[in-house]
Amino acid sequence: MNEACTPEEHAQVKKWLDLPGSREELDQILLESWEASPDDSEDEAVDRMLDNIHREIRPSHKIRPWKPSAGLLKIAASFILLGLVSLGLFRYSQQEEPVVEETLTVYTKETRVGEKLRIRLPDQTYVVLNANSKIEFDSDYGKAKRMIKVSGEAFFDVASNEKVPFIVDSGELQTTALGTEFNVFSRDGLEKIALTEGKVKVEIEDLPAAETKFLEPGQMATLKENAGEISAASFDPLILTAWKEGRIRFKRSSLKDIVANLQTWYGVEIQVQKSINLNRKVSGEFNNESLENILEGLSFSMGFQFEINENQVSITN
Template sequence: MEESIDRKLLVRFMQGKCNAEESILVKKFLLQPKWQRALDELLDEDFKNFEVDLPDEELSNAWNRRFQEKYIADPVRPLWRRPWLGYAAACIVMFSIGLYFFNTNKTAGEKQVVAAMLQTLNPRGQRSRILLPDSSVVYLGAESRIRYPEKFGLGNREVSLTGEAFFEITKDRAHPFIIHTGEVQTKVLGTSFKVDAFEGKNLSVSVATGKVQVSKKIAGTDSLQSLAVLVPGQVVKWNVKTQTAAVDIVDAEGVRDWKDGTMTFVAASVSDIAENLERWYNVKINFEDRKTANYHVSLIVKGTDPLTHTLDIICNTTHLHYKIKGHTVNITKKGG
């Protein structure tokens, strides 16, 4: 008989409250393509209500019955994903000379509300912690920029990001939180996740806790195309050139640790690691032989450690040599 999974367990997993045994069970469940497709559809439906609290017994049982009937009772039925539905934008935000405007209709007349826009820009070698008007916290990475209103209005809570940041969003069902990153937007209610959105680079959204919806704006319209609905331990990667999205597994703990200054790399190219080190330590890293930049290593980088500590690990692992002169690091083959 096919295995199913209980909604309460999924919700606890999304909230990061599962024990080790339960986490293994859920992750095993998510790795099965059939159940991943089924879960995607159900999460896509449930996301309209943004339910992240533990459901009551009746709601939980109803969800379990729906899951059983739709994906287990009829083994012949193919599990093709239904076409993604676009979501109309909840409000249109216009940024102009540091101000944004939105309309309310509390009275017969139209009232215009104006709020100042704030911006935090981190140069290379600098990271910062930002407290937003709703008490949400943003850990902004080096060479990154975020724009947000001095005070959130009556509609959605909206910010724009260029670069990378970890978000801890204060829960507010009535006012979804939206991060704009070019043509892609990320929508949540109250959760923690990391966004990588550097200009000209592929974008990724990694979830530590809660549920996150990532969508793409459809050019020339106010509609959105859903790219993914993510739960803890999942990441969606958006390829700018091919305009395609792929969902993968990620270490949720590693995602959380980033805000505390720890970067985790798994089978990453030396060039990708170097790019991150350049931002974090405000240096320029050059490779004498570009082929060496394509070597792959796995390591954990702590931002509090000196740069030389990380370079020692990389070079000892790949049989390379480095030399630092001012803010420039030159990497060569040993003996070169």
């Protein structure tokens, strides 16, 4: 069959298989050779193959008792074992390849206090990252969707692609856009989505679609922590997005808010004397000015004194 024996040996094996008790002896040889088989279905295959051999080799006339040599017994066993090995290889080849799950790579871009960063994403979307902020996206970005996570503040100039929506996750809010420009703010439980161009959909994760807002240019969606409701109002784009051009604009802003912004933009800690009214409002514009120049202008209009010692600032009466 596989040219492992001569025609004379093949005839002797068939003659021996006709003898009484030869089948049981061959079964025992096969059993010992295949004892490691763990699968019931393989045991059934062995039984079927043995039955086929028994049917194929029909009992002939009586002949003189003869016992084959050990070598011929091995040859007889090889007829069956060759078939069983082929069967095993076939079954192995039919097994499904194990599914290897692809591990996603997460990319992070972040800025420290006092820094700003301009980033171009793989789809040609531009991001301007404000100080003390971070964005994250993974290696699936641009396939079925373009998902970005934001912490801090970032401005997006989104490359248009109607087939692959652009989604910003800023905490509780998700903002979906196709091709547009908008600002995302997410700090201390407060989230703001301000649209400057195009159209976006803003929704609260895990809440009904009734909480969805569609913004037009000049509108800003605001969500306070655990509020469960999005509010929408108009805003001044020149003031809100001035930071990405290096400009600082205040329009009737409280001293409390101004101090918080200066700490983020310039990477300093500002201590304000308790006697100073933090609710006083002021308007002003500064273009790439130093912290000292900004405080000089504010102190003149609000009547306070200040001192800068490296990254520590004190404001007093």
